[in-house]
Structures are given as C-alpha cells and as structure tokens.
Amino acid sequence: MRFVDEFRDAKLVKVVLAEIQRIVTRPWTIMEICGGQTHAILHYGLDELLPTQIELVHGPGCPVCVTSLELIDKALAIASQPNVIFCSFGDMLRVPGSSQDLFSIRAAGGQVRVVYSPLDAVKIAQHNPEKEVVFFAIGFETTAPANAASVLQAQALGLKNFSVLVSQVRVPPAMHAILGAPQNRVQGFLAAGHVCSIMGYWEYPPIAEQYRVPIVVTGFEPLDLVNGILMAVRQLEAGTHNVENAYSRVVTKAGNVPAQAMLKRVFTGCDRNWRGIGTIQDSGLRLSEEFLLFDAEKRFSVEHIQTQESEICISGIILQGLKKPFECPAFGTLCRPEKPLGATMVSSEGACAAYYRYKQPMDRT
Amino acid sequence: MTDSQFPPSFEGPTCSLPLPHGEQVVMGHGSGGRLTSDLIQRVFLPAFANPALLAGNDFASLNLPEAGNLVGALAISTDSHIITPLFFPGGDIGRLAVCGTVNDISMSGANPLYLTAGFILEEGLAIDILQKVAVSMQAAAVEAGITIIAGDTKVVEHGKGDGLFITTTGIGWIPPNRQIGGQMAQPGDVVLISGTLGDHGIAVLAARGELGFETAIHSDTAPLNHLIQAVLEVAPNTHVLRDPTRGGLATTLNEIAHQSQVSIWLEETKIPVKPAVHAACEMLGFDPLYIANEGKVIVILPAAEADAALLAMRNLPYGLDAAQIGEVKADSPGRVLLKTPIGGTRILDVLAGEILPRIC
Numbered sequence: 199m200r201f202v203d204e205f206r207d208a209k210l211v212k213v214v215l216a217e218i219q220r221i222v223t224r225p226w227t228i229m230e231i232c233g234g235q236t237h238a239i240l241h242y243g244l245d246e247l248l249p250t251q252i253e254l255v256h257g258p259g260c261p262v263c264v265t266s267l268e269l270i271d272k273a274l275a276i277a278s279q280p281n282v283i284f285c286s287f288g289d290m291l292r293v294p295g296s297s298q299d300l301f302s303i304r305a306a307g308g309q310v311r312v313v314y315s316p317l318d319a320v321k322i323a324q325h326n327p328e329k330e331v332v333f334f335a336i337g338f339e340t341t342a343p344a345n346a347a348s349v350l351q352a353q354a355l356g357l358k359n360f361s362v363l364v365s366q367v368r369v370p371p372a373m374h375a376i377l378g379a380p381q382n383r384v385q386g387f388l389a390a391g392h393v394c395s396i397m398g399y400w401e402y403p404p405i406a407e408q409y410r411v412p413i414v415v416t417g418f419e420p421l422d423l424v425n426g427i428l429m430a431v432r433q434l435e436a437g438t439h440n441v442e443n444a445y446s447r448v449v450t451k452a453g454n455v456p457a458q459a460m461l462k463r464v465f466t467g468c469d470r471n472w473r474g475i476g477t478i479q480d481s482g483l484r485l486s487e488e489f490l491l492f493d494a495e496k497r498f499s500v501e502h503i504q505t506q507e508s509e510i511c512i513s514g515i516i517l518q519g520l521k522k523p524f525e526c527p528a529f530g531t532l533c534r535p536e537k538p539l540g541a542t543m544v545s546s547e548g549a550c551a552a553y554y555r556y557k558q559p560m561d562r563t
Numbered sequence: 564m565t566d567s568q569f570p571p572s573f574e575g576p577t578c579s580l581p582l583p584h585g586e587q588v589v590m591g592h593g594s595g596g597r598l599t600s601d602l603i604q605r606v607f608l609p610a611f612a613n614p615a616l617l618a619g620n621d622f623a624s625l626n627l628p629e630a631g632n633l634v635g636a637l638a639i640s641t642d643s644h645i646i647t648p649l650f651f652p653g654g655d656i657g658r659l660a661v662c663g664t665v666n667d668i669s670m671s672g673a674n675p676l677y678l679t680a681g682f683i684l685e686e687g688l689a690i691d692i693l694q695k696v697a698v699s700m701q702a703a704a705v706e707a708g709i710t711i712i713a714g715d716t717k718v719v720e721h722g723k724g725d726g727l728f729i730t731t732t733g734i735g736w737i738p739p740n741r742q743i744g745g746q747m748a749q750p751g752d753v754v755l756i757s758g759t760l761g762d763h764g765i766a767v768l769a770a771r772g773e774l775g776f777e778t779a780i781h782s783d784t785a786p787l788n789h790l791i792q793a794v795l796e797v798a799p800n801t802h803v804l805r806d807p808t809r810g811g812l813a814t815t816l817n818e819i820a821h822q823s824q825v826s827i828w829l830e831e832t833k834i835p836v837k838p839a840v841h842a843a844c845e846m847l848g849f850d851p852l853y854i855a856n857e858g859k860v861i862v863i864l865p866a867a868e869a870d871a872a873l874l875a876m877r878n879l880p881y882g883l884d885a886a887q888i889g890e891v892k893a894d895s896p897g898r899v900l901l902k903t904p905i906g907g908t909r910i911l912d913v914l915a916g917e918i919l920p921r922i923c
Binding site (some may be wrong): 206240243261288303314534535554 | 621
C-alpha cells in the first residue's frame with residue numbers, strides 16, 4: 199500500500215535501530231503520549247528491538263481510557279431512555295460504567311448506534327425527527343474538530359433533536375500533570391502526531407523549557423516511531439530539550455488553523471476529570487455559551503450520578519506511566535478484553551489491551 | 564485474481580414459474596395449508612428439483628453411496644445463516660448457506676452429498692427475493708456437487724425477523740483411513756492458506772454502507788470441497804483442514820493450537836491480503852487476520868507434502884493465491900505467534916468480541 203509500506207521498510211527500520219544502539223550510553227525513559235503509538239509499538243514488536251537502555255512508558259493518550267466514569271454513567275443513563283438514539287464511536291460500547299456498558303443497554307432494547315463520523319449522527323437526527331439523537335463527543339484535539347463540525351451543522355440545519363455529550367480533553371495539560379508529579383520518571387516525550395496535525399506544536403516549547411525535556415512530534419508507522427525515538431535519544435544524550443518534528447509529512451508548527459478556529463468557536467476550556475488520574479485543571483473542552491442548546495447534559499436530567507469504580511483496577515497509575523500492565527494483579531485474570539475492569543483493557547488504544555493482545559505469554563508474568 | 568474466481572451472477576428470471584412482481588410473504592405462507600404448498604410449488608421445487616424432493620414426503624429417502632459396501636464414516640454439520648444485507652458483492656445469503664455447510668463438512672475430508680434447508684421468512688419479504696435466493700442456492704449446490712433433498716419453511720410476524728434466515732444441514736461421506744481434525748497438528752508441520760484473507764468481512768461491511776467509502780471488494784463465498792479433494796489427493800497425510808470464518812485466521816489458528824497443544828508461528832509478510840482489503844483495514848483500524856472469510860481453508864500438513872498441496876490449490880480458481888504462511892512448533896503450546904515485517908514478534912490472540920472501528 200503506497201504511502202504506508204514505505205514507512206514499514208524493515209531495512210530502514212534496522213538502520214535507525216542500529217543508530218540508536220550506537221549513540222545510547224545510558225538508560226533513558228521516554229513516554230509515547232498516544233495510545234495509537236503504544237499499539238503500533240507492540241503490534242510490530244518494536245519494544246523488543248530497541249536497546250535495553252531505552253524504556254518506553256505508555257502515556258494517557260487514549261480517549262476511551264480517560265473518559266471519566268461519571269460521563270460514561272451519564273451516557274448509559276441517556277442511552278437507556280426510550281426516545282433516544284445514542285450514537286457513539288464503536289470503541290466506547292464496551293467500556294464498563296459503574297454497573298454496565300453500552301452493549302448491555304443495546305441488548306436491553308436501547309437504541310445504541312456505532313457511527314464512523316459525528317456527521318453520521320447528524321444525519322440520523324435529520325432522518326428521525328421524532329427521536330432525540332445524542333452523540334458521545336469524546337476524544338483529544340484529533341476528534342474535536344469533527345465533533346465541533348457536527349454541532350455547527352446541526353445548528354445550520356436548525357435541528358432541535360440533536361445534542362452532544364461532550365468529554366473532550368487536551369494533551370498539553372496532561373503533559374504538565376505528568377511532568378509536575380513528584381514521582382515522574384519521564385525524561386523525553388514522543389508527542390502524538392495526529393493531535394499535532396490539528397494543533398501544530400506551538401504549544402510545546404514552554405513545556406520543554408519549563409521541565410527541560412525534549413519533545414519530538416512522532417507518527418505511527420514503525421519508521422516514524424524509531425525515527426522519533428532516535429531524535430529524542432540524540433537530544434537526551436546531548437542534554438538538549440528542544441521541540442522537534444519527526445512527522446513533517448503531516449504536521450506543521452501552526453497546525454490546521456481553520457480547525458483550531460472552529461474549536462475556539464464551538465468549545466471553551468474547562469477542568470476535566472480524567473478516569474483513573476483525577477481532575478486536571480483546564481484540561482478539557484466544553485460547549486461554549488452559543489451552543490449550550492446542544493448540550494446533552496443539560497437536555498437530559500443526568501446531573502446526579504453516583505459512580506462506583508473497580509477497587510482493583512490500576513489503570514490510572516498505568517496511564518501516568520508509573521506502572522506497566524503486567525504489574526497489575528488483575529491483568530489477564532480478573533481483567534480481560536472480554537470482561538474489562540478498566541477502560542485501558544477495552545480500547546484499541548489502551549495500554550492493557552495492547553499488552554494483552556500482542557505480548558508473549560512469557561512476558562506476561 | 565481472475566474473473567473466474569467470482570461466482571456467477573444470478574440476476575434475471577431463471578424460475579420456470581415467475582410470480583407476479585411485488586408479491587410478498589404473508590403469515591399464511593407458514594400455515595402449512597394451501598399457501599405453504601403454493602410457496603413450495605412455485606419457489607422451492609422449481610429451483611431445487613430432484614427426485615427426493617419431488618416425492619413430496621415429510622422425509623427424503625436416499626441411496627447410500629457405494630451401497631452394500633459402505634466403509635468410512637459420515638460427516639454431519641448444521642449451520643444457521645443470518646446476514647445483512649441479503650445480497651452483497653460476491654454472494655448472497657443463499658450461496659452463503661450452501662457454501663458454509665458444504666465447507667464445514669469438507670473440513671473433515673468428507674465428500675459432501677446432501678443438504679437440507681430450513682427457511683425462516685419475515686412477513687413482508689418479497690417473494691421474488693426468496694426466488695433469487697433459492698436459485699442462488701441451487702447454483703452453489705450444483706457447483707459443489709450436492710443435492711438439496713429436504714426443507715422447511717416458517718413465517719414470523721413483520722419486525723420479528725431480518726427478512727430471511729436459513730439453516731442448512733449437510734451430510735457427507737468420509738472415506739476410510741482419513742484422520743483429519745484440529746487436534747492433529749504436529750511440530751514440524753507447515754501451515755498453508757488457500758488465498759487472500761478478509762475479503763468477505765470487508766465486502767459485507769461495505770455493502771451495508773457502513774464504511775463511509777466505496778470498495779470493489781467481493782466476498783469470497785465459495786464451496787471448497789473440490790479444492791480440498793484436490794489437496795488430499797496429493798497430500799494424503801494432511802493433518803488439519805479448517806475454514807477461518809468468524810474471528811478470522813487468528814481466532815481459528817488459536818483453536819487449532821489449543822486443540823493440538825502446539826504453537827503456530829506465522830510470518831506476516833507471507834500472509835496474502837488484497838491491497839483493497841489492506842487499505843480498508845488500515846483506515847478502520849481492523850486487522851485482516853481477524854476478519855471473516857467464507858471461501859478459504861487453512862491446511863496444516865507435513866512439510867514434505869506442502870509444495871504439492873500448494874500447486875494443487877493454485878491450479879484451481881479458488882486457490883490461485885494460496886500461500887505457505889507458517890509452521891507448527893512444540894514450544895509455547897496453545898499460542899499463535901506472528902513474526903512482524905520489521906523482525907519483532909507479537910502474539911495473535913483470539914478475537915475478544917465484536918470488531919469495533921477505532922476512534923482516530
């Protein structure tokens with residue numbers, strides 16, 4: 199497949215790996231922010247091919263994993279109402295709420311639909327004027343423009359039966375939270391290429407400066423990943439802390455300016471509770487005043503939700519890069535993809551799901 | 564990939580007694596009375612015509628193969644088929660219902676002989692759709708060399724079915740001294756696949772209009788009994804035959820690794836996947852190794868017979884892209900492992916549940 203295979207070239211990957219091996223002189227801990235990167239690393243077995251001095255820790259960049267239990271319970275409460283068609287990205291259906299998930303709501307007769315784009319949910323609202331159509335607008339800056347576009351389109355169409363349950367989060371505040379924590383181990387970052395395709399990387403130099411960490415914007419194919427790691431290791435060995443772009447075929451410093459303008463119009467900043475981590479100041483987006491009519495939390499009475507998190511699950515510690523999935527006592531026993539205790543075991547971007555799927559049994563112990 | 568790999572088209576009136584356009588299934592078609600008889604006379608008998616069916620009894624009376632000197636064993640399999648939409652590029656529920664059961668029987672090394680079909684019809688289903696499906700079933704049956712010898716029809720109220728469900732049961736004859744099964748894989752064996760993976764699952768998703776983009780991918784729905792017999796002629800010591808349907812190659816190989824208590828090692832670069840399927844999977848975040856196939860067989864056999872088996876498959880229309888994709892080892896019993904193109908290794912686990920598209 200053109201424009202993909204080139205970045206999976208085994209010979210080139212080996213050349214870059216050899217260069218990393220040549221320059222590394224001591225142990226370094228690097229965090230890949232995005233769950234898509236975590237999965238690519240394990241999918242290709244890259245972690246086994248890196249020099250032993252390089253430890254990759256897996257960041258909180260999985261939108262499914264960090265969506266708060268409270269919002270998932272709200273989603274379940276809305277989806278089980280009789281006149282509602284609840285639309286969601288497929289990954290969210292299996293995420294456990296306090297007592298059930300969206301699959302079980304669907305099995306009990308709730309109308310839960312998987313959509314590939316938020317605009318599909320708008321179409322469903324157009325075609326079902328007698329129903330309330332709710333879209334679960336989760337995700338980082340990557341999905342935010344499409345989610346914003348759905349609200350703008352619903353407004354333009356004058357739809358009264360469309361609303362969004364918003365759980366948007368942003369990457370830079372999470373990086374601050376990780377680097378500012380007393381137990382932080384992260385010495386360098388691979389920034390999430392898809393997020394940067396929207397936001398650019400103008401937000402990162404102050405972070406690199408404040409915490410003296412190199413940040414390399416990195417893609418998702420094997421060659422992208424080893425190249426990002428090489429650039430981070432070069433900086434770490436040289437003692438520099440710059441922001442670099444190893445994904446220039448997609449990302450520019452300014453990012454997608456019209457998309458950013460759309461976000462600014464539809465959303466406004468807010469504190470957001472990250473599942474397993476806690477509230478991070480100014481880390482989320484909510485609908486701005488102009489669009490509050492489309493806020494599902496206001497439209498449905500789901501204000502007072504009592505949540506009950508699993509007592510065993512350590513997904514929060516895993517999302518901060520402090521522990522690996524194998525270190526969880528429930529991993530692969532009480533908690534499995536078909537019966538997950540926490541969201542990190544559910545999503546195709548969750549670290550626990552990646553370890554469960556791709557790692558050898560001997561590694562699981 | 565040639566045109567001969569695609570099944571024939573069944574468009575056009577092939578029934579000798581065409582029904583008025585627009586006629587629909589009503590509850591009375593399942594009453595057992597005149598309307599039921601009418602449906603059988605006008606839809607099923609013309610399509611499936613054979614002496615056992617035309618006898619009009621509640622049973623089919625059959626002659627056993629090699630009567631009087633019957634050795635070997637019987638293979639029996641039953642399978643229910645539900646699919647949306649009923650017609651998709653490369654097949655339809657009728658072709659699927661025949662091929663699915665023919666293939667399940669064939670995986671024992673049996674020659675499939677007879678098939679029965681149970682139809683659950685939803686009130687309101689257009690009868691010309693049912694006719695098309697019946698004609699397609701007969702075409703698949705002729706291709707496989709089997710006879711549809713008995714059937715049943717029930718009707719459910721509108722809204723209580725999805726148009727049409729078909730359950731087929733097949734009987735086949737296993738010649739003596741054939742020992743083929745999921746528990747027979749042995750260290751040193753090699754793993755072959757008869758062609759490209761993921762075609763059926765992606766074709767059906769595309770036909771549902773759920774991909775958000777169009778593809779030219781055709782389902783691979785096909786009867787594999789002739790291909791399997793060709794393999795067994797040149798590779799009589801074949802240990803395992805299995806079709807990677809739901810759950811795909813990865814899930815099916817896990818079943819075999821578990822049953823045989825061996826590990827199966829695959830090389831990702833050797834696994835055939837069509838570029839269009841690969842591209843669709845890349846966009847959706849699917850892994851083609853977990854996508855359903857309806858016309859592919861996994862063959863596990865001693866290395867010495869592998870080349871002959873591959874050649875036999877590649878000489879047939881449903882085996883043109885056959886490839887050797889891996890080997891069987893004794894270590895890590897119960898595991899399936901994959902060598903990635905860049906030299907890493909990853910585990911291939913069973914499919915956990917529904918395949919879900921990724922978010923971004």
